[in-house]
Amino acid sequence: MEQQPPVIYLDHAATSWPKPQPVIEAVQHALLYESANPGRGSHRMAVQASRVIFQTRKGLAKLFQVKNPNDIAFAANTTAALNLAIKGFVDSGDHVIATAVEHNAVRRPLEYLKRVLNVQVTYVEADAEGKVSLDHIREAIRPNTRLAIVNHSSNLLGTIQPVEEIAALMRQHGVKLLVDAAQSAGLLPIDVEAMGIDMLAFPGHKGLLGPQGTGGLYIHPSIRLEPHMHGGTGSQSEAPEQPDVRPDRYEAGTLNTPGIAGLGAGVTYVLEETVAAIYEKEWTLTQRMMEGLSAVNGIRLLGPGLGKPRTGIVSFVLKGVDPSEMSFILDQHYGIAVRAGFHCTPLAHESAGTTGTGAIRASVGCFTTEADVDALVTAVQEISKHYE
Incomplete structure (x- = not known):
């Protein structure tokens, strides 16, 4: 079987991986x-x-x-x-x-x-x-x-x-x-x-x-x-x-x-x-991701702001960048798996004001690490500079 390259998996909202x-x-x-x-x-x-x-x-x-x-x-x-x-x-x-x-x-x-x-x-x-x-x-x-x-x-x-x-x-x-x-x-x-x-x-x-x-x-x-x-x-x-x-x-x-x-x-x-421990870990990672991404020029984070209760999902749009294109770059050049598009929830996109673009969704799980989150933030920062 062909050896697959390592992946930073940030698509847990779709399916969690790896499994215990x-x-x-x-x-x-x-x-x-x-x-x-x-x-x-x-x-x-x-x-x-x-x-x-x-x-x-x-x-x-x-x-x-x-x-x-x-x-x-x-x-x-x-x-x-x-x-x-x-x-x-x-x-x-x-x-x-x-x-x-x-x-x-x-x-x-x-x-x-x-x-x-x-x-x-x-x-x-x-x-x-x-x-x-x-x-x-x-x-x-x-x-x-x-x-x-x-x-x-x-x-x-x-x-x-x-x-x-x-x-x-x-x-x-x-x-x-x-x-x-x-x-x-x-x-x-x-x-x-x-x-x-x-x-x-x-x-x-x-x-x-x-x-x-x-x-x-x-x-x-x-x-x-x-x-x-x-x-x-x-x-x-x-x-x-x-x-x-x-x-x-x-x-x-x-x-x-x-x-x-x-x-x-x-x-x-x-x-x-315990559910409480899993939530605390994912919430902490989510806050770390939001803090890092919010420093990127032209980015808009969706959903509740920093410090507010939320599950381990961070969706965002970057001005001038098609979400599907960014998702492709993250996968092919950085080995980071995220989800892009409309996420089977068009009414929520109306609420968020992203019906014309869709959004990139990064989602953490109970096995996500701080290094995974930091890798995404660094990659988005680098990609954003090419579109400034």
Whole structure:
């Protein structure tokens, strides 16, 4: 195999890398010894596969303070989980509130439901830093509002929304709350009971440090979703309809046992390191990056300013430089991996005033070092001088 050059990886908001060694070992062990179908047989390998799945479910329940692990359904990613939550809950004529910093994994299902089921949608505007006003959310509530969706942290701006306050407001009006935890799971403390979260969509491959192709949805016991995929579940196989029992109702087909085994190891790693310690490290690195980049002529940083709470994302634009071109230069000449473009969140770019250009996004993870951050700052400084 050809030896790859070293890379300074600053694209953790897309997928975290590298993975902890226990994650790699768990995937390998599952492939070697636990690759039978979970829940589909009584032989020892099938039973062991089922045990691996349930242990990961228990770890996630501990992380998110979920009382019953079976209220967590596995999905291929956050997008699949959000689609299940939105399309499985919203009916014709319902009104949904979402924010102007939502990912296309929320916006596109909502636009689909607007077209097909005459669902009404209000996107609550955010300020330039990506923060959504509680008053504006309150003003958006209608008699037929059934669901509110909030991005816990913006994948463009790093902004952290006040989920608990939004949840309390929704409870007053009998509206259910769906939280997109794509950028917060494993980084911000999440207690679904204490925070009043009715559904929580999360990825396995970002802050939880697991493999790609993993994720899930927490569904409050009072909520019954219409599954958007039907098929074999290993339970009630004689019935023509999808079973009501959880989590089988939402997990048709063979689960990704090796991926979920790796996710379980990632969750264990996060629990041992603690969410608070991981956040503190990433926040400190983010502040260091912002301080360094802010000294570059012509640069504009997006999202909350220095010293404010945010996740490990720093997006920026440099006057006169196309973000895609800068990303290419950083990769090819400096070995630095960042993301450029519109990041699947055009409404957030409207809030940030970058609809015409997109932005460069650098994002740190729990294995990022100060040297990684300093290398990016130095590279951007050097590149900027060629465009002055």
